[in-house]
Amino acid sequence: DAKTTQPTSMDCAEGRAANLPCNHSTISGNEYVYWYRQIHSQGPQYIIHGLKNNETNEMASLIITEDRKSSTLILPHATLRDTAVYYCIVRSINTGTASKLTFGTGTRLQVTL
Amino acid sequence: GAVVSQHPSWVICKSGTSVKIECRSLDFQATTMFWYRQFPKQSLMLMATSNEGSKATYEQGVEKDKFLINHASLTLSTLTVTSAHPEDSSFYICSANSIGNTIYFGEGSWLTVV
Numbered sequence: 252d253a254k255t256t257q258p259t260s261m262d263c264a265e266g267r268a269a270n271l272p273c274n275h276s277t278i279s280g281n282e283y284v285y286w287y288r289q290i291h292s293q294g295p296q297y298i299i300h301g302l303k304n305n306e307t308n309e310m311a312s313l314i315i316t317e318d319r320k321s322s323t324l325i326l327p328h329a330t331l332r333d334t335a336v337y338y339c340i341v342r343s344i345n346t347g348t349a350s351k352l353t354f355g356t357g358t359r360l361q362v363t364l
Numbered sequence: 365g366a367v368v369s370q371h372p373s374w375v376i377c378k379s380g381t382s383v384k385i386e387c388r389s390l391d392f393q394a395t396t397m398f399w400y401r402q403f404p405k406q407s408l409m410l411m412a413t414s415n416e417g418s419k420a421t422y423e424q425g426v427e428k429d430k431f432l433i434n435h436a437s438l439t440l441s442t443l444t445v446t447s448a449h450p451e452d453s454s455f456y457i458c459s460a461n462s463i464g465n466t467i468y469f470g471e472g473s474w475l476t477v478v
Contacts (some may be wrong), residue, residue, distance in 0.1 A: 267429045287469075289408075291453070292472070292474075293458075293471060293472060294368075294370075294457045294459075294469035294470050294471050294472045295408070295457070296469070297467070297468055297469075300466065324471075338405060338407075344465055350411055351398055351410055352398070352410075352459070352467055353410065354407045354408040355405050355407060355409075357407065363427075
């Protein structure tokens with residue numbers, strides 16, 4: 252799996268949008284970008300994933316650059332409960348196989364009042 | 365999203381004993397499950413990939429005779445830590461590959477070896 256680079260930590264004021272960047276310059280054509288988050292002492296929570304088009308769900312939006320070398324996860328209105336470590340992971344999807352997720356160090360997002 | 369459940373949530377065991385952690389996919393069948401370990405303030409480290417009906421694939425450096433993995437059905441995988449020692453104390457997390465190829469994680473299991 253390709254490696255990703257994320258800032259170690261970020262702060263965001265409650266109610267504001269949190270924009271978490273991720274660089275994945277060596278991503279391959281069959282690799283998706285996945286985002287998970289881990290709140291302290293819990294298992295990681297799936298947020299969103301995408302291949303090349305921007306994606307949105309009830310939790311967040313994922314913006315992928317046209318060259319797919321970077322992406323941004325957007326939490327539109329951050330709350331204190333969004334304080335967590337956010338992981339950006341690239342993962343290949345091959346028909347008939349289940350490839351693993353390899354976690355980096357992630358971004359520790361602190362949402363403040 | 366899909367639900368993955370682990371049991372127990374936390375366990376304390378004596379050094380030298382074995383402890384089993386269960387991972388269940390509650391609303392989907394998972395041919396592949398993954399086991400991770402996480403030490404305090406560190407990221408998740410993949411230990412092994414568990415495939416239903418076959419032997420698990422272990423990551424480099426993980427002792428397969430110490431961390432026994434069984435995936436006997438499409439909804440259950442177990443991790444047994446054998447002859448546990450204090451350095452095995454950690455947060456163990458399982459995950460399962462659901463329909464659509466998205467991986468969902470369990471709540472994690474805290475193991476303390478005394």
